Amino acid sequence: MRNPMIAGNWKMNKTPSETVELIEALKKIEVRSGAEVVVCPMTACLCAAAGALKDSKIKLGAQNVHFEDKGAFTGECNAATLKELGVEYVIIGHSERRQYFAETDETVNKRTLKALESGLKPIVCVGESLTQKEQGITNEVVCLQTKVALLGVGEKIDDVVIAYEPVWAIGTGRTATPEDANDTIRAIRGAVREVYGDAADRVRILYGGSMNDKNAHDLMAQPEIDGGLIGGASLVAEKFEKVINFN
Ligand code: 13P
Numbered sequence: 001m002r003n004p005m006i007a008g009n010w011k012m013n014k015t016p017s018e019t020v021e022l023i024e025a026l027k028k029i030e031v032r033s034g035a036e037v038v039v040c041p042m043t044a045c046l047c048a049a050a051g052a053l054k055d056s057k058i059k060l061g062a063q064n065v066h067f068e069d070k071g072a073f074t075g076e077c078n079a080a081t082l083k084e085l086g087v088e089y090v091i092i093g094h095s096e097r098r099q100y101f102a103e104t105d106e107t108v109n110k111r112t113l114k115a116l117e118s119g120l121k122p123i124v125c126v127g128e129s130l131t132q133k134e135q136g137i138t139n140e141v142v143c144l145q146t147k148v149a150l151l152g153v154g155e156k157i158d159d160v161v162i163a164y165e166p167v168w169a170i171g172t173g174r175t176a177t178p179e180d181a182n183d184t185i186r187a188i189r190g191a192v193r194e195v196y197g198d199a200a201d202r203v204r205i206l207y208g209g210s211m212n213d214k215n216a217h218d219l220m221a222q223p224e225i226d227g228g229l230i231g232g233a234s235l236v237a238e239k240f241e242k243v244i245n246f247n
Pocket of ligand 1 (some may be wrong): 232
């Protein structure tokens with residue numbers, strides 16, 4: 001009942017011309033899995049990406065959005081600009097933003113509310129650190145992150161996508177086992193259910209963290225895992241194609 005989503009987070013990779021080149025390669029892929037495919041290039045490449053994606057079913061996502069409409073926020077990008085560029089999804093609260101750019105659960109919540117108010121669909125990232133995993137508090141951490149991120153979302157909950165990305169699995173080649181990822185995602189869905197009731201069954205929850213052409217099939221076979229947020233493996237068309245057609 002939940003349509004799978006495979007989203008590529010290109011992080012700070014690919015110039016505008018390289019972005020267009022990769023999109024042109026991805027446009028040739030026949031999507032046999034039925035997944036909704038999303039690409040999230042760098043902010044400065046969104047315009048070029050939007051042009052290349054015209055007449056394509058691949059959706060455009062951004063990697064961040066500010067919570068104010070406009071003003072003195074050097075280096076940030078507002079929701080109105082993303083909308084005007086044809087962006088549909090926006091990643092919010094990625095662990096790299098939490099780690100390097102002082103993003104907190106509270107700013108994640110503010111950005112999520114602004115995205116929804118502006119007609120953008122947030123892909124809200126949650127995930128535990130290695131220390132938290134070793135302390136056995138993964139579920140507490142991700143459930144709290146989820147609840148704070150989604151405070152005040154109300155009926156817009158149906159536009160929200162959540163990505164569970166264990167920090168220790170990002171860019172490390174270490175992946176959560178399919179069973180562990182499934183269990184944690186079930187806990188996250190439980191946290192959504194506590195606040196939003198049965199809407200929790202409609203919210204897509206993705207797994208991210210070294211998901212690639214080799215492990216996508218096993219991860220996607222888990223009942224709670226509704227898709228993937230892919231870093232490294234989404235930068236190479238041949239690898240991303242195998243993730244997209246995970247079945
Ligand atoms: P990797 O797939 O490179 O581990 O990155 C995952 C990620 O952070 C996606 O947002």
